[in-house]
Amino acid sequence: MKNINIYAAVALVLLMLFCGCASVSKEDIKEYEPSAAIIDQVPKTMAVLPFENNSVTESEKYAPLSKGLSAMLITDLKNSNTTLQIIEREKIQAILKEIALSQSGSVDQSTAVKAGKLLGAQSIVFGSFMVLGNSVRIDARIIIVETGEVVMAESITGDNSGLINIAVDLAGKIAKSMKVTFNPVPVKSNGNLDAAIYFSQGLDALDKGDKEEAKRLFLNCIKLDPAYKEQVDNVKGLNK
Numbered sequence: 001m002k003n004i005n006i007y008a009a010v011a012l013v014l015l016m017l018f019c020g021c022a023s024v025s026k027e028d029i030k031e032y033e034p035s036a037a038i039i040d041q042v043p044k045t046m047a048v049l050p051f052e053n054n055s056v057t058e059s060e061k062y063a064p065l066s067k068g069l070s071a072m073l074i075t076d077l078k079n080s081n082t083t084l085q086i087i088e089r090e091k092i093q094a095i096l097k098e099i100a101l102s103q104s105g106s107v108d109q110s111t112a113v114k115a116g117k118l119l120g121a122q123s124i125v126f127g128s129f130m131v132l133g134n135s136v137r138i139d140a141r142i143i144i145v146e147t148g149e150v151v152m153a154e155s156i157t158g159d160n161s162g163l164i165n166i167a168v169d170l171a172g173k174i175a176k177s178m179k180v181t182f183n184p185v186p187v188k189s190n191g192n193l194d195a196a197i198y199f200s201q202g203l204d205a206l207d208k209g210d211k212e213e214a215k216r217l218f219l220n221c222i223k224l225d226p227a228y229k230e231q232v233d234n235v236k237g238l239n240k
Contacts, residue, residue, distance in 0.1 A: 044178060047087040047121040048073045049107050050096070051138065052128040061197070062131045067207075068200025069129060069138065069167060075234040076171035081183045084175070087119055090236050093207055095119050109143060109150075116145035123151070125174060131193075136160040138170060142177055152177035161191035164227055187227050195225035199232065206238060214238060 050066045053059060071089050078086045095118045099111070107115075107126045116124040127140035135157060142152040154173050158166045168184050175182035202217035218232045232238075 044083065044180065045085045045087065045120065045122045046077070046142075046174075046178070047092055047116060047119045047124050048077070048089075049092065049112060049115060049124060049126040051126070051140075052107060054128045054130040055132070056130070057132070062129075064197060064200035064204050065129060065131070065163075066200070067203045068196055069163075070125075071199075071203055071235070072164060072167035072231055073125065073171050073174070075231050076168050076184060077174065078234070079185050079230070080171065080175065080181075082175050082180045084178060084180055087121055088236060089203075092119065109141075109148065112143060113145055113148055116143075121145055123178065131160050134160055136163060136166065138166065140170060140174070142174060159191070160193045162189060163193060163196045164189045164225070164231070185230065189227040190225040192225045195221045195228055198224065199228050202232070203235065206235065211238065 048070045051069045053063050053066050055062045067089075070092075074086050074089055077084055092115075095115055098118065099114060112124045112126045116122075123142055123144055125140060125142050127138065129136060129138045136159075137155060137157045139155045140152070141150055141154075143150050152174065154170070154177075156166060156170050156173070158169075165187055168187055172182050172184065198217050198221035202214045202221060205211075205217055206214035215238065218228075218235070218238070221228045222232060
């Protein structure tokens with residue numbers, strides 16, 4: 001598109017000179033340059049990969065959060081009126097299986113780029129988390145798939161009982177790094193880490209084809225913390 005605008009500007013100059021115009025102003029040429037507003041409207045396709053579990057104590061207990069955190073971010077970004085085009089979690093899971101990557105395993109930059117290319121994503125979010133005592137730390141990065149450029153490297157720490165709110169804060173940082181608007185839906189959470197674990201276990205059960213078990217786990221999740229209902233409602237394939 002930019003090349004077309006340059007050609008148009010050159011054509012304008014030649015035409016005006018041919019017609020005997022005395023001068024060509026910068027404003028005449030600038031008219032053919034795309035505005036910042038138009039550039040910002042270009043679709044920005046993003047995929048959020050599962051996060052690596054770096055928890056040292058009770059690692060197995062927190063392992064399901066690998067999927068849960070990425071699912072929360074996907075929902076928060078999709079429901080915040082952002083111009084980012086977020087790839088569905090189910091499509092991401094299918095690609096991860098295709099490249100033989102463990103769904104709760106390590107994702108380095110080269111793997112993230114490979115997954116991004118297969119998904120048709122322009123940018124990829126990936127990272128790790130660690131639950132330690134009553135706190136949780138999430139480290140996240142955004143890379144541009146075409147160039148491998150890192151455009152965000154953020155760490156966020158908080159009380160693990162407020163994981164759903166921490167995810168909203170991280171989604172806001174992602175949107176800011178991508179220079180897009182972010183208007184999150186207010187979350188009133190009871191602050192229950194077990195609810196986050198139930199939600200994450202439900203995703204795992206669904207991915208394994210056990211819809212009844214997934215429904216049971218999601219129901220337990222919402223009973224503990226109704227704030228997760230929106231997250232559950234965003235899960236695809238549950239009622240098929």
